[in-house]
Amino acid sequence: MSSNASRTALVTGASRGIGAAVAMALAADGIRVALLARSMDQLAKNAKDAGNGSFAVQCDVTDDSSVDNAIAQVRDALGSAPDIIVNNAGVFTIRSLEETSQQEFDDILATNLRAPFRLVREFLREMRERGSGHIVTIGSVADRHIFAGNAAYSATKYGQRAMHEVLREETRGSGVRATLISPAAVDTDIWEPIQYPGTDSPPDRAGMLDPDAVSAAVIFAVDQPPEVNVDELRLSRA
Helix, strand or coil: CCCCCCCEEEEECCHHHHHHHHHHHHHCCCEEEEEEEEHHHHHHHHHHHHCCCCCCEECCCCCCHHHHHHHHHHHHCCHHHHHHHHCCCCCCCCCCHCCCCCHHHHHHHHHHHHHHHHHHHHHHHHHHHHHCEEEEHHHHHHHHCCCCEEEHHHHHHHHHHHHHHHHHHHCCCEEEEEEEEEEEEEEEHCCCCCCCCCCCCCCCCCCCHHHHHHHHHHHHHHHHCCCCCCEEEECCCC
């Protein structure tokens, strides 16, 4: 793109990990970013560090009233739907199917799949009407490959991939773009409480991707010329 000075973005899960890296990269690329997450203190610091008019919006993506309030704040600040939505917020556990409670399954579904649907549905019509917009979904290697202990997580990531592919078909030729970015394991604090079944050792994070690898992929996708859509990027450690 020749200039990002007037472009805007919304990033969920932007207080830490991949979301924080993506928000920082977008702001460094000249894009004004609305950072959404539950942890307001860290979120506000990230928005200040990002600069470029970026701002923090406290939001629990599993709570409808919180999402409604966040949407209102974003619309008020930006004046319209953002040019870019990065659906990144997610939760992850490793637990066998029979040990996964109904509540845990519902919570993962609400965060990883229902919340992205709500945000896309909220802003998609306006994107269509103006003939531009870009919806980026942060997927996972688990949206194509099955791993033990991922009954809930993989179900949501496969669902995200399906929703992305439907969105891509429905927006083709409209000026609205859709990209799925699916990384292998990324070294963030999401791994801190994780233990693989049958071991007391924490996961080895030395061979994981850095969050900046994912943010670089986002920048690559959103900075393509308007007539180019990056349908899907799959990232792994070299």
